[in-house]
Amino acid sequence: MNQAEVDTTQLLKGVLDLAVLAVLADADSYGYDVVRxxxxxxxxxxxxxxxxxxxRRLYQAGALNSYVVPSDEGPHRKYYGLNNRGRKAxxxxxxxxxxxxxxxxxxxxxxxxxxxx
Amino acid sequence: xxxxxxxxxxxxxxxxxRAALSDLPSDQAEVLLEDxxxxxxxxxxxxxxxxxxxxxxxEQYAQELRAAYGAAQAGSRxxxxxxxxxxxxxxxxxxxxxYRELRAFLPQLRPAWWVLRGYLAALILTAAFSPGYxxxxxxxxxxxxxxxxxxxxxxxxxxxxxxxxxxxxxPQGARFLAASANVLIAFIAVVVLGNMHSFAYSELIGxxxxxxxxxxxxxxxGQVTNIYPYSQDGKPLTNVLLYDQEGxxxxxxxxxxxxxxxxxxxxxxxxxxYPLTQRHVNGDPVVAPRVAFPxxxxxxxxxxxxxxxxxxxxx
Numbered sequence: 090m091n092q093a094e095v096d097t098t099q100l101l102k103g104v105l106d107l108a109v110l111a112v113l114a115d116a117d118s119y120g121y122d123v124v125r126x127x128x129x130x131x132x133x134x135x136x137x138x139x140x141x142x143x144x145r146r147l148y149q150a151g152a153l154n155s156y157v158v159p160s161d162e163g164p165h166r167k168y169y170g171l172n173n174r175g176r177k178a179x180x181x182x183x184x185x186x187x188x189x190x191x192x193x194x195x196x197x198x199x200x201x202x203x204x205x206x
Numbered sequence: 207x208x209x210x211x212x213x214x215x216x217x218x219x220x221x222x223x224r225a226a227l228s229d230l231p232s233d234q235a236e237v238l239l240e241d242x243x244x245x246x247x248x249x250x251x252x253x254x255x256x257x258x259x260x261x262x263x264x265e266q267y268a269q270e271l272r273a274a275y276g277a278a279q280a281g282s283r284x285x286x287x288x289x290x291x292x293x294x295x296x297x298x299x300x301x302x303x304x305y306r307e308l309r310a311f312l313p314q315l316r317p318a319w320w321v322l323r324g325y326l327a328a329l330i331l332t333a334a335f336s337p338g339y340x341x342x343x344x345x346x347x348x349x350x351x352x353x354x355x356x357x358x359x360x361x362x363x364x365x366x367x368x369x370x371x372x373x374x375x376x377p378q379g380a381r382f383l384a385a386s387a388n389v390l391i392a393f394i395a396v397v398v399l400g401n402m403h404s405f406a407y408s409e410l411i412g413x414x415x416x417x418x419x420x421x422x423x424x425x426x427x428g429q430v431t432n433i434y435p436y437s438q439d440g441k442p443l444t445n446v447l448l449y450d451q452e453g454x455x456x457x458x459x460x461x462x463x464x465x466x467x468x469x470x471x472x473x474x475x476x477x478x479x480y481p482l483t484q485r486h487v488n489g490d491p492v493v494a495p496r497v498a499f500p501x502x503x504x505x506x507x508x509x510x511x512x513x514x515x516x517x518x519x520x521x
Contacts, residue, residue: 105274120241121248137260138267141245142274145238166248167241 097134107186108132109143110171110179113153117170120144144169152178216246219257222264227272233297238275320370323388324363326395331358333398343399431461432492433480440499445479458482463492 101108112118112126124140147153152175158166171179220243227235246257253260261267299305329343332355345355373384435446445468448456455478463484467475484492 102273119248120245121252136270136274137249138270139274141242142238142271142276145240146275149237162251165244167244 101132101135102139104186105135105139105143106147107179107182108135109140109147110152110175110182113169113171114176114179117168119158119166119168123169147175212247212250215257216243216250219261219264219267220246223268223271226265226268230272230276231293234276238271316370317367320367321363323370323391324366325359326391326398327366328355328359328362330391330394330398331362333401429459429461431459431463432482432484433458434494434497435480436497436499438502442481442494444481447476448478448480462487 108127109123112123112130115126118126120141121137123144124135124137127135127140144153148155148169152172153169154172155167155169158168160166220239223242224235224239227239230238249260250257258264345352345359347353347356373381376384433446433448435443437443450456457477461484463486466483466485467477468479468483470476481494486492
């Protein structure tokens, strides 16, 4: 792992809950599919175990429903979906994230502008 | 990789991950690893190649799992090692069928508790506002005071049931307060009930006759079942005949012990010669209790010819 990857991993940890909730708000999904969709959306370095652990924790915390769907090839798949609590958590986290990213962008832009002068 | 190899790879990898997380409390590990195998199988089927190549070592994977799952709860969910056994027992009890049955059954007792709570609250209030009053568990309806107590208990029960029926939609904080109040009422009630003048047997049965007033009536401490007279110098006396101010023989409360009365020349039992000769239900004789004699003033002791000499004679 190079430095950029380590940084990404560290930054991701804080917002992985939000990312997973956002993916599930889109459509119910099973563990490996959540990983794939996160990566498809540009979160290349998201770890499989991190996603799986996050799913189990959110489920345990009562933010997710789960149900098993039999599949023809391969193993049965445990699908997860947001319940009301999960949707509330997503709304709150999304707001927090929006204000945080706005503040950070502002900070970073200010720094860039300062360098430009 | 053939599907057989894959299955073996998944099993080995999962076992290693589980081993690396074996320090987690079993219930926590169970939730976390519930469908680890299914998840790994999915990855193996999709990607091909050994899992370790794709996911890193099982130990790394376990560490990442632990961080993602436990990060938010580390500390709060990790029990002290010393409480491990207690925790296991609690888990075992909580999972057992009889405990669940009990849990299901308890809510049905709620209305009974509401009624009891009202009665106890009235009892506590009565005790609080009338110190020294000889409180009984059931008020005497023939007195004004008893009637008032019964009325108060009725109102308290009505209020308690009313509160109980509305308690299900209390907010969290109020619920905690209500639970504390319940515990407090139960606790104080135990104290009040403990101090209550015990139900004298005769009150229920009514065995006493008007001529033979129970000697115990004068004693708040409880029943008197025998009397042990002593002389001034502490010698136990026998066959002391006791009479009250009217000249009536004084008798004591009936006890469980078997009493043998001396029989007079005319064939009648002498019931007021103390101490009474008594035997316990199991046949053992009732023995005199240990008593503490009062220290007589020196002059009185000296006046008594049988008293032992005083350590510092004043004459």
